[in-house]
Amino acid sequence: MGMLDGKAAFVTAAGGGIAGAIARRFGAEGAAVCCVDVVEETVAKTAADIEAAGGKAISKICNVADEEAVKKTVDDAASELGLLNVVVNAAATSEPLHTVANMPLEVWQDVLDVNLTGMFLVAKHAIPHMQAAGGGQFINISSTFGHIAWPQRPAYMATKGAVRQLSKSIALDFAEDNIRANSILPGAIETNRLLSRTPTMEQVREKMVPLHPIGRLGQPEDIANAAAFLASDESSFMTGSDVFVDGGFTAV
Numbered sequence: 001m002g003m004l005d006g007k008a009a010f011v012t013a014a015g016g017g018i019a020g021a022i023a024r025r026f027g028a029e030g031a032a033v034c035c036v037d038v039v040e041e042t043v044a045k046t047a048a049d050i051e052a053a054g055g056k057a058i059s060k061i062c063n064v065a066d067e068e069a070v071k072k073t074v075d076d077a078a079s080e081l082g083l084l085n086v087v088v089n090a091a092a093t094s095e096p097l098h099t100v101a102n103m104p105l106e107v108w109q110d111v112l113d114v115n116l117t118g119m120f121l122v123a124k125h126a127i128p129h130m131q132a133a134g135g136g137q138f139i140n141i142s143s144t145f146g147h148i149a150w151p152q153r154p155a156y157m158a159t160k161g162a163v164r165q166l167s168k169s170i171a172l173d174f175a176e177d178n179i180r181a182n183s184i185l186p187g188a189i190e191t192n193r194l195l196s197r198t199p200t201m202e203q204v205r206e207k208m209v210p211l212h213p214i215g216r217l218g219q220p221e222d223i224a225n226a227a228a229f230l231a232s233d234e235s236s237f238m239t240g241s242d243v244f245v246d247g248g249f250t251a252v
């Protein structure tokens with residue numbers, strides 16, 4: 001018996017570190033998983049790993065900022081899996097550092113399109129499938145940078161704060177449909193994202209571990225543990241919550 005037996009999940013950014021770990025964990029817990037990303041090789045690998053471990057998975061290419069593509073991908077996933085009642089929204093860009101004063105509008109817009117509008121679009125087109133399934137759960141990946149400030153990340157921080165409020169809005173508007181929505185706020189998690197500005201993980205650790213009282217950086221599986229709980233019926237009294245999984249980063 002897995003904690004997600006009978007559920008069918010749509011996981012964006014499943015070719016990446018965090019959502020890849022979530023998709024694998026969901027598969028191991030008995031959910032059928034649609035793995036979604038813009039990079040074919042990595043998302044196909046996640047789905048293949050789930051199948052090799054005895055789970056059920058399909059993979060699809062979709063830019064979450066493209067409404068037509070999102071609608072088709074969500075509808076196809078629900079039809080191929082037989083239902084859709086769990087969504088993990090994890091897609092996010094890795095933009096260059098800027099202040100508000102020197103950030104080009106195109107960069108600002110791209111971050112908003114992927115990190116925030118993408119989440120809105122996936123939710124918009126997934127909700128009818130959740131209603132048809134009798135309910136569902138959204139797990140929306142925010143960030144500790146949606147709660148505290150960090151230099152030169154204005155667009156990222158604005159979207160990650162907005163993710164929390166978007167989740168609460170969904171939680172409120174669809175509670176009567178048995179649909180729940182919660183945000184996860186990860187601290188620094190060891191994925192390729194952290195190597196976009198620092199050459200090695202060792203250098204990232206030197207800088208970031210001292211900011212995490214627990215004495216290490218997070219692993220993608222730390223976020224997958226929380227996501228599996230939020231997707232399961234064990235969290236049935238949780239909706240509209242901000243779940244910090246950050247090694248104490250924001251506790252100090």
Ligand SMILES: NC(=O)c1ccc[n+]([C@@H]2O[C@H](COP(=O)([O-])OP(=O)(O)OC[C@H]3O[C@@H](n4cnc5c(N)ncnc54)[C@H](O)[C@@H]3O)[C@@H](O)[C@H]2O)c1
Nearest residue numbers: 013015016017018038063064090091092143188189191193
């Ligand atoms: N790693 C961290 O320290 C950390 C901390 C806090 C929050 N997060 C959040 O966790 C989520 C996952 O991050 P990660 O660290 O696993 O990053 P990652 O770079 O490993 O994975 C991101 C994935 O998103 C995909 N993607 C990018 N644009 C897309 C689009 N338009 N449509 C669909 N897929 C798209 C990429 O191809 C990639 O596979 C992000 O929302 C990120 O903001 C990460």
